[in-house]
Amino acid sequence: MGDHTPTSQTRLLGGTEQNWCKAVAGGTGITALALQVSKQPNVALFKKALQKLQNDHPVLNYMLNKNNSTSFNINPPISHDLPLNIINQLKTSELLRTLMSNGSNASLSPLHVILEHELNINEWCDHVASVGGLQLWFANVYTLPDKKWVLVLRLHAGICDRTTAVSLLKELKEAMGEGGGGGYKEKGNVGIEELIPVGKTKKTIWAHGLDMVAYSVNSFTLTNLKFKDAKSARRSEVVRLKMSTQETHMLLTGCKLRGIKLCGALVAATLLAAYSSKRRPRNNHRKKYGVVFLNDCRAYLQPSLSTHEFGFYHSAISTSHEVKGEETLWDLATKIYKTFENSKNNNKHFSDMTDLNFLMSKAIENPSLTPSSSLRTSLVSAFEDPIIEHSSDTERELGLDDYIGCASAHGIGPSVGLFDTIRDGQLDCACVYPAPLHSREQMEELIAKMKVILIESFKMNVKA
Template sequence: MSENPIIFDSQTRSLGGTEQNWCKAVAGGTGITALALQVSKEPNIPLFKKSLQKIQNDHPSLNSVLHKNASNGSPSFIINPPIPSIRLNIMTMSKTSELLRTLMSRGSNNSLSPLHLILEHELNINEWSDITGRSLCMGGLPLWFANAYTLPDRKWVLVLRLHAGICDRTTAVSFLKELKEAMGEKEGGYKEKGNMGIEELIPSGKTKKTLWSHGKDMMAYSLNSLRLTNLKFKDVKSPRHSEVVRLKMNTQETHMLLTGCKLRGIKLCGVLAAAILLAAYSSKRHSSNNHGKKYGVIFLNDCRSYLQPSLSIHEFGFYHSAILTSHEVKGDEILWNLATMIYMAFVNSKNNNKHFSDMADLNFLMSKAIDNPSLTPSSSLRTSLVSIFEDPVIETSSDAERELGLDDYIGCASAHGVGPSIAIFDTVRDGQLDCACVYPAPLHSREQMQELIANMKFNLLESFKMEEKLET
């Protein structure tokens, strides 16, 4: 197979409303997706590049560039551009060591691993911050990049960085799966015929809503957002970037957590949301007002199976929708009861098709928040306390991963533009929970978020102890 992409005649595709919103969000710092893989076996760079080229040829969205029309300013994707969009940069050991020294000298970074530091570094490289000027002079901006970093201790970090307009979490997971297969020189049959925005694939009637209902719902969302409680902001003036805290649980703890969810007929997202709401409430316990606090939770769900026609997980693009819920916490709740209430609120909204019917409303409000930060508390651009996915990523180590020498990896997206105070990207890997928790700094500090996540884990572990007492 040739390493050069198969070039067809270029095509221009207009963006759907959700894709346009992500172009605005990514330009401001939210939605830069990074997959960072640490390997202990020297990577075969020619094979790595060949594998990336194969995946690019299989997926039109990866073989596209982002262009902005000079006359009307509307963004579009140019598919199969004359210049291939793949960008592979190799960082030598000396350059990587210099970068790590610089990163470790900042704040509380000196305790972080090289993989963690490089992931955060990549989350904050924004190639899309000036869409108009750069896309016009370059004929379009690439929508993804690949970098390889050489570490001093015979380890390497491979990173993929993608624009959210072409990459939701399902896309990122499938990309990684296809990459591991291609690196193992296995043939995959994932070639797409084409792609389009989610709005064009929503089943007929699912978005039906009267003008009055649109206005009423947007008013309700706007007023509710003013009543939501936020985490304490540490620095509202300095330029922002994304940082990450990891939450890990061992096999036994993870098993107990998943068993507790199964017994109650709820999903992991419900109990994780409940644990972090209780942790957030306890962080405000010494305030003058100890009454109930209302928090916003955004659930993200993959809509591929609900679309017409339905899409497979190997159809790349952004096909998630958001459901915004709010919940009052008084601090005396039993975690599992709160988890069930939170999860059922999400399920009820989904059963009422709010993941489709409210899509345009939430996109509009998100766009207005980007354009008018002052509409949000302290101009923070915070839309909720937390965002979380309906389903976790389930991973089991394979022979292909062992052959590649894959030691560890983290996947998540930036959140320092518009978005929640904390975005949870949960994975159950070989039976162990591993969450990448992304937050905007210095709006929130690393110490603040480490304490919040520690309290979240404490709440989960305490719920196990309470269950054991009830069983005995």
């Protein structure tokens, strides 16, 4: 990272990283990448590929430690191989039987069930540091009974935003291919706050105060999806929203015609589906919903970073939108996206970073500040851009059948987090939600309504 490479290998975490340590401890930000393969993994090659990732990216060797105050620091990188846990067929079958004995899980695939299982394993919930600190990522291989395997990487959000997860997976597949990968070696890692261009965060103390009051007051006016069980211990669950190649093409065409991105359409469909879930909604009865957009800041930092520089370099833009039930999907999507775009053009992804981090931290420490102590900060969160994937020869060599990547959200966060991927021209969106705050049945119904709303909107593409 040029002149920003740390002179000392030990450093305090930046404000955003500090917040993610608190959030992950509570259950939000555990990133899991689960890959199902139909060819027996070459364990030696897998270990070698993981070691290459560690060699190329020092942050993957960091250990997290809590210092004497209330903050956390990263220990110097240490030289060690990431332990690879191999779960045999017997233990995997026992685990699947246990997990699928829950009625709502019975219809899920083994890949889906294992992904949810991994999202809810939290080594970071207790910050009593072990000797040397806490490891920040893990690798497991599950052996399925039908000659299939599930490879899982689980990472702490402090070192892994969505871009990092995508690049890590890309580099892993390359390292396991014939070419062996390479060319991505990093020099170091610093927090996002140190790389924000001068002047982009400029805001008076008075403006900071006004914005925090506005965010706080606005949160009390927001409508939440109905809570099913706000008292029981929570876990993250996932519903997948999938579309055919033709449906995806029509959806992207509709976005392009209106000069907006896919995130606008997905968020609008979520709001309309949530509005329609109300009992006997009255005409013109307005409901206001919170929406959080996450955008990758690498290209806007100084110096700019490549997508292969690992860490957490996303920022959040918090917005709210009224729905009265008469809007078309495209009108609402355009309004939502333009609001986000305007906020970004006004540098709110940088200028509001401190305010949003502060409010997030206070909500984590005081859940009662949120409705029913639910820790819900919005109805939905979405990423500015989808992940675009195309099948490769390497994937075919590995026998890759399917994979899902997302992060947990049962601590602080939205009622539904959208992790959208367009894979070989087909939309595959992992929708993550906190259970039992929301039930699987409730979320499956919401996602089904979203899909209907999106498909019905295709009829308007010709009229646009």
